Amino acid sequence: MGLPAFPFIAAMAGLSSGAVLLWPRSRHRAKGVIFFMLPLALGFWLIHGGVLQLFLGGPVEPSRAVWAFGLWLRILSVISASQLWLEYVPPPVLIRSLFAGRLPASWAFLLASPLLLAGQIRLRAVQVREAQLSRGVPVHGTFFERASSLTALVFPLVLGLLNELPARSAALDMKGFGLFPRRSSLTGKDETTLRHACEPASQKFPGNTAALREAAFFAPGESAPLLEIPEFSVPPGYTAFLEGGNGSGKSTLSSMLSGAVPEHRGGSIAGDVRVLGEDVASRSCLAWSPDVQAVQQNPVLSLSGCTFTVREEVAFGPENLALPQGEIRARVERALDLAGIAHLGDRNPACLSGGEAQKLALASALAMNPRLLILDEAFSRIHPADRHSLASVLRRQALEAGSALVVLEKPGNASSPWSAPAGHFRDGRLLRGPSPVQVRRPASGPSLSCGKNDDQPVLVIDDLSFRWKGETSPLLRSVNAVLCPGDRAALTGPNGAGKSTLMRLCAGLLEPEKGAVMLGGVPVGSMAPGERAARIGFLFQDAERQIFHSTVAGEVLFSLRKSPLSQEERMERMRQALSATGLSGKEEKHPLDLNAAERRMVAVASLSVREGDLMLLDEPTRDFDPEWQTRFEEWMVSRRETIVAVSHDPEFTERLFPAVWSLDRGHLTA
Amino acid sequence: MKNRTLVLIALCIALNIGLGQAASTLKLPVFLDSIGTVLAALLMGPWVGMGTGLFTNLLWGVISGPVAAAFAPVAMVIGLVAGFAARKGLFRTLAGAVIAGVVITLFVTLVATPIRTYLFGGVTGSGADFFVAYLTAVGQKLLQSVALTVIWTNLVDKIVACLVAQAVVRQLPGRIRSLFPGAGNVA
Incomplete structure (x- = not known):
């Protein structure tokens, strides 16, 4: 089988695999080819090389080994050639030509759109993982722990995605x-014959x-x-x-x-x-x-x-x-x-x-x-x-x-x-007419600042610098700040200034390039994940994405699963947290059936059942109308933790945060 | 085809890719790369499930090379069988979902075995090769040895896929469920 063409196949395989190595652009793919072909070669040798037959005394057929080598060479040439082709036609080029070509657009959509979605899924998996990590879910560890963390990852992810399907x-x-x-395409041929009758848009419609x-x-x-x-x-x-x-x-x-x-x-x-x-x-x-x-x-x-x-x-x-x-x-x-x-x-x-x-x-x-x-x-x-x-x-x-x-x-x-x-x-x-409601606002509440008492600072950000991998300029340059027990600081700045990154550094979810974040004198990076989760509460920008229980009560109780409290105390804590967040009576509801504000409050309630030293809130009020905003503010001023909150709402930050930090071009100014 | 169906297929393909990658990074002993296919089949029926499987592997082919594309018929069969199993009411109970997983594995074996045997000489480059080598050495035909390995490596994975997909459809809020005719087959 394939024996007469043997020299030809060997030449093909040598040529294509050699080309992968010699073409500088495709050289990075050589590793992948080797990692695929070497185990395959080992498998061929095991199965067709007659190795085990020698030990077990079965019949050895030398022709089969030759046939197997020929097959391996054929696979090598196909794989190498395909890597060359993939390097020559990267996905964006392929997708553009698919959309410009004669194939049905829905096929092109199915080959293109999942790539973006998979990217979003990966991003979300990271977010969900961060959120679960900050709640003390083990992400590394024994097989059982990894498998159960997969449940905490898969269900919020899949349910969240299906929930967004209509949108x-x-x-x-x-x-x-x-x-x-047929659709037209900016990159393809200009087929003006495709033009469908379209009325000029500027024509005014006579009625409403x-x-x-x-x-x-x-x-x-x-x-x-x-x-x-x-x-x-x-x-x-x-x-x-x-x-x-x-x-x-x-x-x-x-x-x-x-x-x-x-x-x-x-x-x-x-x-x-x-x-x-x-x-x-x-x-x-x-x-x-x-x-x-x-x-x-x-x-x-x-x-x-x-x-x-x-x-x-x-x-x-x-x-x-x-x-x-x-x-x-x-x-x-x-x-x-x-x-x-x-x-x-x-x-x-x-x-x-x-x-x-x-x-x-x-x-x-x-x-x-x-x-x-x-x-x-x-x-x-x-x-x-x-x-x-x-x-x-x-x-x-x-x-x-x-x-x-x-x-x-x-x-x-x-x-x-x-x-x-x-x-x-x-x-x-x-x-x-406009809505008539007048909303009462909670007073700022007690807030201490470092000058007024002798407490040890809770949070010290010391000469902190950070740069994303592969970026040339750092996102944060020598950031310094100090917060004492009960202090509240708002973090403001333009889109993309690095506010969320600074919060993640404070939570120990990212490693600084230089400097350190200290919580009570200890660098957060060196704390055990469990201890970090117990002392730092983090409300993420898309906090609703961490939700993975099918009832509100189950979700809130999940935060207490490692605490030494008795069952009654846990239920009591849960009830208190739900009433403080305006969710009383919604214990048995499906979190995905709640509106955006209520869903965010479920995440707030999950934070609320525990008491730590520091709370990080990333755009906490974004989804709230005035009523929910008031409820949230009342909850926030009742907390004893030190709070850092990212917000775009100047009225909110000025009223409730004695310290307003602004982050711009990598520098933090108080 | 309606855009809603297209978006569902795209989502399920992305799930296959995302979860498949997650499973291999977490070094779990299952592939998890067909949960999206089963999910599409449960929500929109066997043909949509089949399309999801086909395009998942075509897309893998575009990203990584022709090996994944060669196994496209396998992915198609998973969606097709899952969809018909749901129509027969197999996904109404937990035990039914396990049976569906077994049935899917059997059909997968029927399709995957010839592809593996004739296209790749029965070799995968994974630990399963030891098993095939042993079976052929003790006198089994290559085809049978490969079939046994396929069953052995897929059974747990397909049962897990069926159970996860079933649990997801059951946990969907009613608002989303009402958009899918097939969801009624998963009580």
Whole structure:
């Protein structure tokens, strides 16, 4: 078998494997080839070399060894050749040509998008692992411990991903993916014949862009409406600003207006919901995408995963509309300008900060030239200074293009860039005018500072420097700070300044390049993970991602599983923590069925059942409406621990934090 | 195909890749690289499960080379069998899920054995080679030896995959469950 061609096969194998070694670009792949081929050679020798037959006395066939060597050489040549090909055509090049080629776009999507998702999964696995580590879950150790830590990793990960599935698929619909049988491509041939009839977007719609009368949304299987809208309309060129707290119905309205009910949001609509004069149910979410764009809060969920630069990502939607290349380019540059991210055009969309990613999501929606643009808390991660300029740009743009803008925000934002609210959500209804609630604020509470007492400092940051692996300039340069028992410090600074990194260094989750973080005189890096978890509480930016129990009570009790308390004491602690965080009565609820504020509070309650020395809160108030914010503040001022909190809310930091640190270009100023 | 199905398949492929890598970094004795395939099959039926398996291995092929792509039929069979097992109601009970894992292993053996034997001479380059070498040395045919090894290395992994996928579907909040017709087959 294969014997006559033997010299040929050997030459092929030698040639291709030699090429992998000789071509400088592919040389790094040689190690992989060797690590694959050597064990294989060993296996061939074991199975076909007649080694065991010698010992066991079986029949030895020399021809089989030759045949096996031939097969091994063949595998070697295929593997080496494929490595050369993979080096020559790296994934981005392959994906671009797949999208530009004749293959169905859905195939290209399935070969591209999982790569981004796998990246997000890896990132999230790191986050979940950090969160579990900071709660004292063993990540190393015996086989049983590793296996059980895998459960604590797999379930939050998979459940969280499936929970976001509707948001992700709505976002793909919103980009018009699959609306037309053929799409155009910026990198492929310009096929102007593909152009479909598209009305000029600047043409004003004669009536109201969106109009709802006696409308209601019913959750699946419910007879009482979740949201009622007696009357609401927006004419072209106008901006309607609506306020509503956590779980009040903002996202429900956004789903109703963008055609996402019932495909992405199970349930039904009653009453009269008209968009551009049409019944909203007459088209699917996908079919509405050229006219209606809804931008959701989490920008990461709206990335297509099929692109490798910000510019391509913005172009993805217009490409799906099969527009000619010139038109796509013009739309992309305009959208990047409007969102203020023209300078990010060549960056990888997966590597943006939260605020930058929100601007990208906005640009992607603007590039579709929508006649109705819905912003559902779409600015929450953008620096307050940028929100105002974005808001005025969007208002002007809506006026010029004759499109309508519906803005949904939480109430109580003193520095809101939008003018007076046209309506507010209250008790499941959309009512006219601003929300009337006046919120009481807790007093700052006792706070000591190092000058006033003789206590030993709790936290000392001593000449701390940090640099990410492979980066040339350090992220943090010689940071110094001291905090005493009961001190509260707020950490502020622009997006991407390294605030979260500094928090991780304080928690001992990262190793500093130089200097040290000391907790009570001991470097945090040298503490045992269990001790660190007992003394430092960490509320992560996406704290809800650590949740992996199917009940709230189970999740909170998990933090106490190693404590010496009795069962009754644990239950008592859990009840206290739930009442302090406003979750009483929700013990048996599925955490994924709670709204964003409640879910975050579950994580707060998990911190609250223990008492340590230091608490690190990374953007703790981001998801809260005024009521939840008050509850959170009351909880925070009641704690005795020293607190460091990252926040973008100047009002919150000035009122409750005696010390405000600002981090910019690697330097910390108090 | 609806975009929702596409996104689900993409998510499940990413899960296969992510969990497969996690299992090998944590040095667990299971692959965990087919949980996503089984999950897709439970939620959207056998054909979507099959597509998930196919594209998982095609994507592996794009990343790492043609070996993974050669085993694409195996991944397809996992999704297909899991989907039909769910339709037959096997995933309604814990014992049923274990049986489904066994059935999947048997079908995997049927498909994987010829690929391993004829394309790679029965060699994998792992510890399983000792087993195959021993069996052939004591007189077993190569095909049978490979089949036995495939069963031996896959049984635990496929049962774990079925149990995890079943537990995930059961823990899904009702809001998400209602979007998938197949979820009703997993009580």
